[in-house]
Each structure stands twice: as structure tokens, then as C-alpha cells.
């Protein structure tokens with residue numbers, strides 16, 4: 001049997017199945033956006049912060065250095081518009097280069113959030129990134145999406161689909177059951 005283009009139907013079915021698997025894999029995986037904020041970059045903490053996320057067993061599928069402009073900052077932090085700290089927050093997040101990344105996997109949002117620690121580093125638990133490296137809410141080093149829905153929205157704001165990389169980790173079965 002042949003399809004209209006004259007190609008074997010099996011080739012068409014194989015391609016469709018591969019596409020279906022990729023789409024399904026994409027939809028099934030929870031994603032969260034991380035931002036190593038300008039203070040993290042200026043203080044030379046990119047390595048130590050990424051190390052903690054890697055050591056936890058989290059899987060990065062996107063990573064880049066960039067500078068956030070005001071328009072993107074306002075879109076990203078739209079939920080905080082109108083709050084007293086909003087102007088300072090936009091100024092802070094646009095003040096220098098940041099590292100943005102995407103972490104993918106089951107419970108990615110929750111695991112990243114508890115690795116980061118509480119929003120205010122003054123009350124963040126020791127052992128968390130904010131609890132070990134920061135002291136004030138206005139310089140709290142790292143952003144992580146607060147829900148899978150926010151994760152999807154924020155990842156789409158910062159990354160094109162082709163910038164995300166799909167790969168298998170050789171040690172995956174030693175990290176996840």
C-alpha cells in the first residue's frame with residue numbers, strides 16, 4: 001500500500017508514531033523555569049547554584065545567558081504588577097545578565113522550589129540555596145515557577161521549542177524509580 005505522495009504507508013506510520021511519541025513526551029513532562037538572577041551572576045554563584053540543582057538529580061533541558069528587558073520582565077512578573085515592590089523588582093531583574101534554564105521531570109516545580117528555599121532568605125532554611133547564599137528578599141538569587149501552569153507559561157516566554165533539548169540520562173534509573 002502507498003500513500004498519495006508515493007511513499008510506503010509504513011514510512012508514514014513510523015513518522016506519525018515518532019511524532020506522536022514526541023508530542024506525548026512533551027505534554028507528559030512537567031517543566032519549570034529557573035532564573036539565576038543578576039545578583040547570582042555578579043556574585044559568581046552560577047556554578048554553585050546549578051551544582052545544587054544537578055546534585056539533587058534534576059534534569060536541565062534548556063540553559064542560556066541573557067539580559068531580560070523591561071517588557072519581558074513585566075510579562076514574567078505580571079502577577080505582581082501594582083504591588084509596592086514591583087518597580088524595584090523590574091529594575092533588579094533587568095539590571096544585569098541572568099542565566100535562565102528549564103528543568104523537566106515529575107514534580108519539577110515542587111523539587112526546585114524546596115531546593116531554592118523560602119522567598120525571603122532571612123527565613124529560608126539552611127541547606128537551601130537562598131538559606132545558604134542570601135540574606136534579603138530583594139536579592140534572593142533565584143526564580144523558580146510556582147506551579148506547573150506557571151512553568152508552562154514562563155518556559156514559553158523565555159524559550160523557543162527548538163532551544164529545548166530532549167535526551168536520555170544514562171543514570172536515570174538511579175535517580176528515578
Ligand code: IDP
Nearest residue numbers: 080085089118119137138139140142143144146
Ligand atoms: P518567589 O520568587 O519565591 O516565587 P514571589 O512572591 O513570586 O516569590 O515574588 C517574586 C519576587 O519578587 C521575589 O523572588 C523577590 O525577588 C521579589 N519580592 C517579593 N516580595 C518582595 C518584597 O516584599 N520586597 C522586595 N522584593 C520582593
Ligand code: MG
Nearest residue numbers: 143144145146
Ligand atoms: Mg513567584
